[in-house]
Amino acid sequence: MNEYDSNRIYDTVKNIGYLKTKNHLDADCYLLNSCHIRDKSKEKVFDEIGRVRKNYKNKKKPIVIIAGCVAQAEGNEMIKREPYIDFIIGPQSYHKINKIIQNYNFKKKDELTEFDTEDKFNYLDKIKNNDSNVSSFLTIQEGCDKFCNFCVVPYTRGPEFSRPFKNIIKEAENLVKNGAKELTLLGQNVNAYFYKDGTKSYRLSDLI
Ligand code: SF4
16 A cells, blocks of 8 residues: 555655656655554654764755655654654545645654544545556555554544445556556555445445
């Protein structure tokens, strides 16, 4: 899902002129999309930011954004521990990333960790998915309401949310146009997919 999210973040920031660089030592903005499923993930984020700080020691500081589930779960603590981080953005707030970048002023640290899942997908559904892999990812739902003892997902991705059926089909058709031959439907709990449109309701089997 982070791979899908990273691609969608890229589809978004391209609209304000931020393009991928081939030279990682020459970036204006450095975004690290993190996963919290293993205990070591948080420390890996700090290691990576340490490397970036060293690489940019004699250069203009890039805007440093930590995204993903580590950001959601540990954001506050991360900004305190590593002042080189400028922004924390949780997985359900990616639709606000362009504003964050455009309003950046080197002074104010910020954290966006609300569970705005519906707004996020409303926003992303208006932006074309440019993925052109033969095997592509497609998020159909996010979050989980099960709260298993060992799992962080309900706290990082929030409650279950299923995307509108028609929007998923539209994105799937677009990915097929881009060359996809195989689509992997993504979700924290894909079996929970349920979308009601008037009197009609859709489940995972309908999507498949
Ligand atoms: S059902 Fe899966 S995602 Fe949901 S809390 Fe349990 S392990 Fe985590």
